[in-house]
Amino acid sequence: MSAQIPGSRSGAASSSKPLLELRGVTAAYGGIQVLHGVDLEVPEGAVLALLGPNGAGKTTTISVACGLMEPTAGKVYMAGADVTGVGAEELARRGVVTVPEGKGIFPNLTVKENLLMATYAGVDMDHVEAVAYEQFPRLGERRTQVAGTLSGGEQQMLAMARGLAVNPAVLLLDELSMGLAPLVVEELYGIVARIARTGTSILVVEQFARTVLGVADLAAVMVNGRVRAVGRPSEIENELSAAYFGV
Amino acid sequence: MSGVTVRFGGHQALTDVSLGVDEGQIVGLIGPNGAGKTTLFNAVCGVVTPSAGSVRIMGRDVSNLNTHRRARLGLGRTFQRLEVFSSLTVSDNVRVGVEIRQTWERRGTTARQFLATDGNLPVDAEVDLILERLGLGGLADVPVGSLPTGQARLVELGRALGARPSVLLLDEPASGLDDPETADFGRLLTDLAGAGLGILLVEHDVGLVMDVCEHICVLDFGSVIASGDPEVVRANEAVVAAYLGAGT
Amino acid sequence: MRGIEGAQEVVKIVVTVSLMVALIFVALWIWPEDQAHPLGNLVSTGELKVAGVTLTGQRLLTIGTAIVVAIVLRFILRGTRLGIAMRAVVDDRSLLKLNGGRPDRTSMLSWALGASLAAVSGVLLASEQAPSVIPLTLLVVNAYAAAVVGRLRSIPGAFAGSIVLGLAISYVGAYTPADAAWGPIALDNLQRAVPAIMLFLVILAQPQVRLRAHSLQRARRPMPVPNQRLAAIGGLVLVATVVGIGSLMSGPDQNTLLKGFGFAIATLSLVPLTGYSGQISLAQLTFTGIGAVVMASWGASGDVFWVFVAVAVCSAVGALVALPALRLSGIYLALATAAFAIFCYWMVFQQQDVMPGSTASVPYLKIGPLEVGSDFGQLVVLAVAFAVIANVLVALRRSAWGRRLTAMRDSPVACATLGLNLMSTKVGVFALSAAIAGAGGALAGRTFVVDDFGLDQSLPITMLAVVGGIGSVGGALLGGLLLGVAPIATTALAANAIGVFRVLQRLGHPGDLGHAGLHGDRPRAHPRRCRSRHRGRLPGLLPLREAIAAAIVAAAALWLAARTELIANWGLFAAVVVLAFAVLPVLPAILPPPGENRRGRVGPTAVWLVVLLAVTALIPWENAIGSTGFRLIAILGWTVLGALTTLGILGLDPTGRLNVSGASPDHIGLDSSLGDAEAMVAAAEVGVDEELLSVPTPVALEVLRGGGDR
Structure with missing residues (x-):
């Protein structure tokens, strides 16, 4: 990444051009439309938190952004280039790292073997291992353990280690906190903040999340397949409680 | 049911959860994603076997019975992922x-x-x-x-x-309903309970749960962090933290 | 095999089995069985004596290769990125994609690696075992017996399993001389049954499969609920046709057709088992064999009482086999039934007391004073039996029990929470299915040989039932008949069976084009289907008296022409096929339904149809093409061409025949924009929640709008 924006993240949010941009994206499973025209911009080096209740279309948005799903209409841009319809594996090789909801690891592979899979993105194994074990010493102790037997927090760390080691342009995180203890969640978001400081643009999807707002530069509230509001975390508090508690 | 504990591999999905549903009572079970609500349902129905604890229906211990035997004793349920x-x-x-x-x-x-x-x-x-x-x-x-x-x-x-059934476990029955439909559904549940059915309701729509339930249990990380009537639960700090994240 | 990833288990198994059957026939075609293909040792020199045991060079090579392969395989799967990716694909395809890996390519390489290893083992085996297509193919049972020890996942487990299996086979071979017996039971074939016995035992030792709390198969394509009246009419037509055609046939052909009908009933037995309740069995012909043997050895008088005894025996055996096997599902159930088939073939049917001279002569049927005296008479009995059983099955599907079976297939866990005892229901349907298959054998009225009841015969039965439209009685008839009359159909046809059945299936169930999944077809891949619904909707055939009358007159005319030898038998066959599949379905388009005017189409279409029929009947099929197999294919091809052209003239699509506004369950799937495979892939890949998968199909929308209720 060319632009390093250390520290002043709020500044990054307003001034930079978008690195990941969804424009008028609609998506459907078979006959049912899930996204009804989503416009979303993740500015370069910024963290955008996408929040909303169950079934709002957050996971589908991620799926479109990472290339697993093709939008029925609309465009996806990465760093200004149109990547609509480019496959997930191709995007991954171009520096998009996605940690999907609750299953960011291969449960029957060992920790080390899981990390080896990250090398498809074009980094060498030594680097991946060095970064992963330095950031998460616990993974280093368990490098030969089968990943499915790690605790939930360690599994998410393993998934995140990939995000750290690849040094991606864009990081897409889906429900990072699901089923994890608050302390673990805070630790994970500390790492998200650290990755953000290296200039990576991050899109985080969360359902219940005040923790993520502490890390995010921008937050968007999504309801029924549409983005209802975007703004600084402080600006959208009202929208947020309306979306959850139906006030 | 009392003291149900379920383990999967290294994971402990439920720790010593105890709760009861009386005849004609609607009990709400809420908690964030992954808190163990569906696992609890599966343990009650006999789809997964608890590693400790017991499940009783109308006073009878059914912990060793098959799913269909429990159903014949009056246990009914719906599923979060439609079946x-x-x-x-x-x-x-x-x-x-x-x-x-x-x-x-x-x-x-x-x-x-x-x-x-x-x-x-x-x-x-x-x-x-x-x-x-x-x-x-x-x-x-x-x-x-x-x-x-x-x-x-x-x-x-x-x-x-x-x-x-005499006891009904409902796993997110209202997701997919719009607001007026949800209101109708709430009335339906109250009517069913009025007819003597005991209902255990897992639901993300906290509004609906607050409306229809006499008693609410909040589950987080596989254990009950709060329980009581709706007002008590609404005021509970731990619940707010569980939903919106701790640390604020 | 890419297209079937994420498809239903039954479909996966059947597609694999179909491929295997097709390859067997291709191999038999290339290397005819009556020619020997001796192969020398790869290494002819060199012997080694180790502790008194002489090892030939060939065997040393085999052992060495096995060790090297195991080590190399372990290195590849544990130490290289490609190998680890192969294991990663099994865990989570889409996550591999998100990592930048290419799951499709990786899967393909896994297949290629597996196939190459199989080829290596074939080369090594060639000198040990006379290379013969079917025994070599059935070595797959040995392979599974070994691999299941490692739960199909672990290389050391599979290695240990194969050593145990190999030792067991050798010891059993060494300690059972040719005349060995245990009481009255001859044990000379015990050695060959060892793999099946071991497979069965290992499978029994597998832990119970847990009830899946949620299935991903949300957008299941509903099975048509058959119409009882149609089934009854179909039964009558079938009997009439058999009487008509049978009277034209020569003696040997009639006898062959008896076998065909016996097997057709065996195929029919899969309709409740696989079609309604989603279980799989690869041993149906074993039950047919048991039925035939019971009838041949005890009921030689042909008294109908013994038919019921045979049916009862089969149903009891079926229940016994099912009891342990049904704890499992999917591939394990399929393997357990395959093991049972092999065990029975070697240890039961090969007994001289069971099938003297390796044959079983099933007598003609006798009901009180009524006695069947000829193949033709027995043929009519079988046709009646088929029609009756088919009608009972249709009634069953419409009954409470049938609904329960379908419900169990859709969601076992939901049934359990309603209080249904899954085990007893499954055993019940398995017993029923075995009973039907047994009836096919007991009523066949001809002499069977042992080889009629091998696993290699049962596999195509299951395949044909599924490909011919599982759950459909018509599919069972076609499947069984084609297999039973294999001598007529020749290997060429068998090799093409899959393709032929696709065609038949499409013509036979025009509304069911969306048999998605079987070949990985995705509904959306057929844009033609989507546009057809609102144009040219044709009414059904049955309400039109004129159409029925025309059909009967045409059939009678053809029969007379054949009887008076105006046209030859093959001409008759061809014309009947054309009549049934190309002419009848479009009759409603020519004959205007009440209150609608279709004039303008009538003239040209009628002329075209008459020409089509006449040309078909008059082509000298015997001489036109060489083998009978090609003849059949040509006739079918001609039919397809005719039907498509006719429909083209009418501006209709076959699917248009359905009357959609009735919203019967027969019609969904037709429009559900998400097939099974797709729904599951979608669900697995993007973590879709069920909301997204419950797709309101156009049909439902139409009903919702038309019904005006909501």
Whole structure:
């Protein structure tokens, strides 16, 4: 990444051009439309938190952004280039790292073997291992353990280690906190903040999340397949409680 | 049920959860994603085996019984991920519920199961009644596979009612319903409870839970972090933290 | 195999089995069985004596290769990125994609690696075992017996399993001399049954499969609920046709057709088992064999009482086999039934007391004073039996029990929470299915040989039932008949069976084009289907008296022409096929339904149809093409061409024949925009919640709008 924006993240949010941009994206499973025209911009080096209740279309948005799903209409841009319809594996090789909801690891592979899979993105194994074990010493102790037997927090760390080691342009995180203890969640978001400081643009999807707002530069509230509001975390508090508690 | 603990591999999904549902009572079970609500349901129904603890239905310990035996003692449920019979029509889904109940109510032998055909007025009448009560009357002949989720969930509820349970476990029954439909659904639940049915309700729509439940349990990381009537739970700090994240 | 990833288990198994059957026939075609293909040792020199045991060079090579392969395989799967990716694909395809890996390519390489290893083992085996297509193919049972020890996942487990299996086979071979017996039971074939016995035992030791709390198969394509009246009419037509055609046939052909009908009934037995309740069995012909043997050894008088005894025996055996096997599902159930088939073939049917001279002569049927005296008479009995059983099955599907079976297939866990005892229901349907298959054998009225009841015969039965439209009685008839009359159909046809059945299936169930999944077809891949629904909707055939009358007159005319030898038998066959599949379905388009005017189409279409029929009947099929197999294919091809052209003239699509506004369950799937495979892939890949998968199909929307209720 060319632009390093250390520290002043709020500044990054307003001034930079978008690195990941969804424009008028609609998506459907078979006959049912899930996204009804989503416009979303993740500015370069910024963290955008996408929040909303169950079934709002957050996971589908991620799926479109990472290339697993093709939008029925609309465009996806990465760093200004149109990547609509480019496959997930191709995007991954171009520096998009996605940690999907609750299953960011291969449960029957060992920790080390899981990390080896990250090398498809074009980094060498030594680097991946060095970064992963330095950031998460616990993974280093368990490098030969089968990943499915790690605790939930360690599994998410393993998934995140990939995000750290690849040094991606864009990081897409889906429900990072699901089923994890608050302390673990805070630790994970500390790492998200650290990755953000290296200039990576991050899109985080969360359902219940005040923790993520502490890390995010921008937050968007999504309801029924549409983005209802975007703004600084402080600006959208009202929208947020309306979306959850139906006030 | 009392003191149910469920383990998966290294994970402990539920730790010593105890709760009870009385006749005619609606108990709400809420908590963030991954808190263990569905696992609790599965343990109660016998789909997963708890590593410790017991499940009692009407005072009888059913911990060692199969899923279908528990059902015959009056335990009914719906599923978070729909489990409708998608190749059958709406009315046939409910009909299967009624018919299966008839086979075990009559202690039917296999031969009798063979002979239990339709054309039997009571079955039809019961199916019609259930469909009408759920507002599905106009959709009786529609294949369930082609219904939107909200209605498919109602079909699942209707099917469970066909088995005439005394305790009903509902796993997110209102997701997929719009606001007026949810309000109707809330009234339906109150009516069912009024008729003596005990209901354990897992639901993300906290508003609905607060409206209909007399008692609410909040589950987080597999254990109960709060329980009591809606006002108590609403005011509980731990609950707010569980939902919106700690540390604020 | 890419297209079937994420498809239903039954479909996966059947597609694999179909491929295997097709390859067997291709191999038999290339290397005819009556020619020997001796192969020398790869290494002819060199012997080694180790502790008194002489090892030939060939065997040393085999052992060495096995060790090297195991080590290399372990290195590849544990130490290289490609190998680890192969294991990663099994865990989570889409996550591999998100990592930048290419799951499709990786899967393909896994297949290629597996196939190459199989080829290596073939080369090594060639000198040990006379290379013969079917025994070599059935070595797959040995392979599974070994691999299941490692739960199909672990290389050391599979290695240990194969050593145990190999030792067991050798010891059993060494300690059972040719005349060995245990009481009255001859044990000379015990050695060959060892793999099946071991497979069965290992499978029994597998832990119970847990009830899946949620299935991903949300958008299941509903099975048509058959119409009882149609089934009854179909039964009558079938009997009439058999009487008509049978009277034209020569003696040997009639006898062959008896076998065909016996097997057709065996195929029919899969309709409740696989079609309604989603279980799989690869041993149906074993039950047919048991039925035939019971009838041949005890009921030699042909008295109908013994038919019932045979049916009862089969149903009891079926229940016994099912009891342990049904704890499992999917591939394990399929393997357990395959093991049972092999066990029975070697240890039961090969007994001289069971099938003297390796044959079983099933007598003609006798009911009180009524006695069947000829193949033709027995043929009519079988046709009646088929029609009756088919009608009972249709009634069953419409009954409470049938609904329950379908419900169990859709969601076992939901059935359990309603209080259904899954085990007894499954055993019940398995017993029923075995009973039907047994009836096919007991009523066949001809002499069977042992080889009629091998696993290699049962596999195509299951395949044909599924490909011919599982759950459909018509599919069972076609499947069984084609297999039973294999001598007529020749290997060429068998090799093409899959393709032929696709065609038949499409013509036979025009509304069911969306048999998605079987070949990975995705509904959306057929844009033609989507546009057809609102144009040219044709009414059904049955309400039109004129159409029925025309059909009967045409059939009678053809029969007379054949009887008077105006046209030859093959001409008759061809014309009947054309009549059934190309002419009848479009009759409603020519004959205007009440209150609608279709004038303008009538003239040209009628002329075209008459020409089509006449040309078909008059082509000298015997001489036109060489083998009978090609003849059949040509006739079918001609039919397809005719039907498509006719429909083209009418501006209709076959799917248009359906009357959609009735919203019967028969019609969904037709429009559900998400097939099974797709729904599951979608669910697995993007973590879709069920909301998204419950797709309101156009049919439902139409009903919702038209019904005006909501």
